[in-house]
Amino acid sequence: MVYVHTDGGIDHDSWTDPAIGPGINNYTTAGTPVPGSGNLRWAPMGNNTAFFTRFRDQCLFVNQVNTETNSHEDGSYRFATGKLEMGYAPICELHAAKFGAGQPANWMARDDGRAMMSAGLATPTPVPNGDQLRAMVLPNAASATNDFVKQSDFAKTVAVRNARLEALKAAGVMLPKERLLTEQFIAGKEARVRLEAVAANIPQQISQQFPDIQVGLIAAQSGITAAIQVARGGFDAHGNIEDYNGANGSLTRLTNALTFIWDEAAVRGLTDRLFVMVGGEFGRTMLNGSGGKDHNNVGGTYLIMGPPTWALGNRTVGYSGPRHEQRTINRMTGAPDPNGIVLRPSHVHKAIHDYLGIGPSNPMLAMGVPASETINLFNASMVTGHPSLLA
Template identity: 30%
Template sequence: MDRRDFLKLASTAGLGVAVGGQFSGQAKAADPYSGPLWLFIHASGGWDPTSFCDPKGTTNLDSPDRMNNYLQADIRDDAGNIKYAPVADNETFFPKWRDKLLVVNGIDTGTNSHEAGVRTTWCGTLSEGRPSLAALLAGVYAPTQAMAFISNGGYDYTGNVVSLTRVPDTGTLGRIAYPNRINPGDENTRLFHTDATMQRIATARDERHQVKLSQQHLPRLRQSMSTLYTSRLGQNELKQLIQYLPEDFYDNGIARQAQVAIAAYKAGICVSANLSTGGFDTHGQHDQNHFPSLSRIWTGVNQLMEFAEEQGVADKIYVVIGSDFGRTPGYNSGNGKDHWNITSMMMMGPNIQGNRVIGSTTDRHAAINVDPTTLAPVESGGVRLTPGHVHKALRKLGGIDTSEIVGEFALLDTKEDLPIFG
């Protein structure tokens, strides 16, 4: 396959080939990645924590100023320390995962803007031009792997620390992994070239790469050339990915996206992935539209963990769930809820102590500050939880907080290091 055909296929598959100013040197096939897999689930549109992990019931369902259409007395408390709203299939999710789940309530995103909210939730700051945590993890641990960072939406700016891979069609992966097959899915299909010809093509390609690389003296262009070369070397890794893909994919979008990421992880070529689902920007008919979207997330997490168990990697997966921001207290004239800067995040994985809730809010969903040492709510003083605090803790948990790459993107507007993970 020549460069033009490769770029055409890469474009079709969404495989990023413009990448990484943070790594250098001769392009070569990377060692398989063997650390944990990070899955970031984005609830696109701005979810309503009072409909699940930060429940706010009412004493009177006829009240025009009610927070939700359920009673305070109906808030469920059968999930250990995690209370949840009696809606949206929550009862199938929270009791099941309570021992692994950490809930962080009362996070102030500082914005009601979708673009800014998505950015601060997934990179930890409102400042522009900062890579997502998913990109940083991939950039530190496996910057030259074929699919180190997979994105299905959400915030996937990379800051040039790693290439970005989008995989809207799994069939396209086969075309890239097996470029010499007329029918990539059939190992007995006719070939475009003999093995001897493919070897001559590979040799000529490698020699051409060395010549072109020696002629280029601009570091960024050399890195881009090396990235393209590395992407081509990744065909063998993509063949392994194909082998790990399931014969049947889940119908749930999050679970289906996760199956590709887990297969890539099993192949040793994936560190992190953005999983995304929409339907949360419910300015009208909030309950009717919001609750099914929440149920999709719960089903997606259940199924992705089921698949991870089957693949023997469930104990190596981090799951972080968040959204643009929250939704306003109470309903508008169209029975919807508008944008609200206070939100929640949830996470589970290795070394995350479950059955815990950090942060809290008032009856009208205003954030309550926390003690910076104990994280207990305080009436005065204390610290207002922000996405930056969560990201500082996640960077430390991921072991990348002291890396040179991450140091270039320090969270300067977040001064405190809160013991969110102990």
């Protein structure tokens, strides 16, 4: 699993929940049509069109999620955990605890403190850079490409030491405490062999643009990590929403990072079991007097991506009104329903817990979503679309 936090709170209207109307956005003023493909529509900003066209069948948009907060800290925590109350586990922690038990760094994270606040099920390991990764797995490593001494000489020294320990253990001449310490050392040596396997997967040159993502995927390929949590920033656009646009705008940087995740996962043989989740902090208002957008609890959005063979993409669940008003949907079909539910992060997380089988065994950490509100998110027939664009 890879969780990407859009730090600052991405504007849904600039991403997966576009609207057409005066005062909402600049692309309406410019007369730029809303692009789309299949069941998806997206804002004509950044590199959205190239990205969503390529990955359409892997993308599930979950729009109009009410976070019930305008706070950056509370919003990032709620998107990552599903809850506002303290003490709940981030989605990556649950995944690491379920599928990474015993792995040396089962949850690698480089995100803000609230979004990666542990509930005690797993400990987040800061994502190392290339030099740090190699030093972590090879004691002889001076950097990503250099060693302190010749590796062949180091290997001979280790082999002699290990042979001596095994001989002492076999001879039975050690005192009980010495024997216990020797067995623990040998067990540690075996764990070290597992870590050394990581070194074979480290390239000569680590990506300069996406080192945290690449290192995390190397760790996943090597079997020492089950969950990776990273952030991409530049989304708190109070002053000018056009900061999202351009070759180096925050939207382009985000879609480039997501593209890198899938391309690098293909190189490392991970695409068939990769689950990517992009979360924000809250929604945003219409344009303010400065050409930017302010915080709004209504309008949060998740992007969920599965493998190319997923068959659950090309769908949008949840929608907003013509001017991004709160709307309700049928929890089973996704259709607009005035008697339906308001989507909240807990609904989305509960659906993911059930789909991936990562729900916490401790009921105190569960989402508390009543059966009457559970959503059918991972059923291919649940589709809302973008009905307000047709109004």
